[in-house]
Amino acid sequence: MKGGTTHFHMQRLTALLMIPLVIIFIFNLISHAGDTRAELLEWLATPFGGISVALLIVTGFYHMRLGLDDVIDDYIQTPSTRTTLHYVNAGTALVLGGISIWSIIFAGLYV
Amino acid sequence: MANPRPTSPLPGGSGLQRADLPIAPHLQIWRWTVTMATSILQRATGIAMYGGTILLSLWLASAAWSDGAYNAVQGFMGSWFGMLILFGYTWAISFHMLNGIKYLAADSGAGLEKAAMNRNAWLVFIGSAVLTVLIWAGVFLTKGAGS
Numbered sequence: 001m002k003g004g005t006t007h008f009h010m011q012r013l014t015a016l017l018m019i020p021l022v023i024i025f026i027f028n029l030i031s032h033a034g035d036t037r038a039e040l041l042e043w044l045a046t047p048f049g050g051i052s053v054a055l056l057i058v059t060g061f062y063h064m065r066l067g068l069d070d071v072i073d074d075y076i077q078t079p080s081t082r083t084t085l086h087y088v089n090a091g092t093a094l095v096l097g098g099i100s101i102w103s104i105i106f107a108g109l110y111v
Numbered sequence: 112m113a114n115p116r117p118t119s120p121l122p123g124g125s126g127l128q129r130a131d132l133p134i135a136p137h138l139q140i141w142r143w144t145v146t147m148a149t150s151i152l153q154r155a156t157g158i159a160m161y162g163g164t165i166l167l168s169l170w171l172a173s174a175a176w177s178d179g180a181y182n183a184v185q186g187f188m189g190s191w192f193g194m195l196i197l198f199g200y201t202w203a204i205s206f207h208m209l210n211g212i213k214y215l216a217a218d219s220g221a222g223l224e225k226a227a228m229n230r231n232a233w234l235v236f237i238g239s240a241v242l243t244v245l246i247w248a249g250v251f252l253t254k255g256a257g258s
Contacts, residue, residue: 104173
């Protein structure tokens with residue numbers, strides 16, 4: 001895989017960033033696990049709620065994509081299949097990340 | 112004993128055949144070690160969370176989408192099967208994070224001795240179980256079961 005050093009550094013950077021983000025998210029989840037829709041949207045519309053979830057989504061999906069790229073590189077030997085799966089992996093992370101970010105923005109507009 | 116692998120010359124003009132290379136011991140003959148378990152589980156939990164994070168996106172998107180969509184997702188998460196997935200996800204994220212911290216420490220050169228590696232791997236297992244129980248205790252204590 002090309003860009004291996006960047007991959008290595010970004011994987012670790014996103015890992016470090018996610019330590020506080022995941023801890024914050026766990027505390028948030030504990031207090032929002034049984035929320036009604038209105039309560040959840042109201043929380044996502046607050047600066048702390050929205051920013052902490054948005055940052056987790058961006059770093060989390062990036063980290064996931066990097067990690068699965070490693071798995072694909074390790075186990076898939078056919079170059080064309082490998083490239084295709086790298087595209088699918090990056091596309092999945094982008095689409096799901098995009099949907100999640102849109103949802104947070106929507107919460108801010110809705111409330 | 113005849114080597115069953117097909118013979119093909121290795122690049123470099125050494126005259127060596129691919130079949131002459133030493134064979135890596137197959138996974139099954141290794142004695143399980145705790146560091147081996149954490150290494151495999153780091154990857155397994157990572158892959159599992161890829162799926163679990165689709166649920167997180169669905170949860171956020173359903174809240175933005177409509178009352179019906181949100182209630183459907185919340186209903187699924189509250190079912191025994193949904194709770195099982197969430198419980199597994201909680202352990203996976205706890206494990207992956209704690210073991211990841213172990214790897215970050217190892218990247219800096221800390222805790223690379225055999226004894227420290229084994230001790231830290233056990234701590235990751237114990238810590239991830241404790242963290243999972245604490246998180247769920249937090250959910251049930253603040254929300255009450257079934258909410």
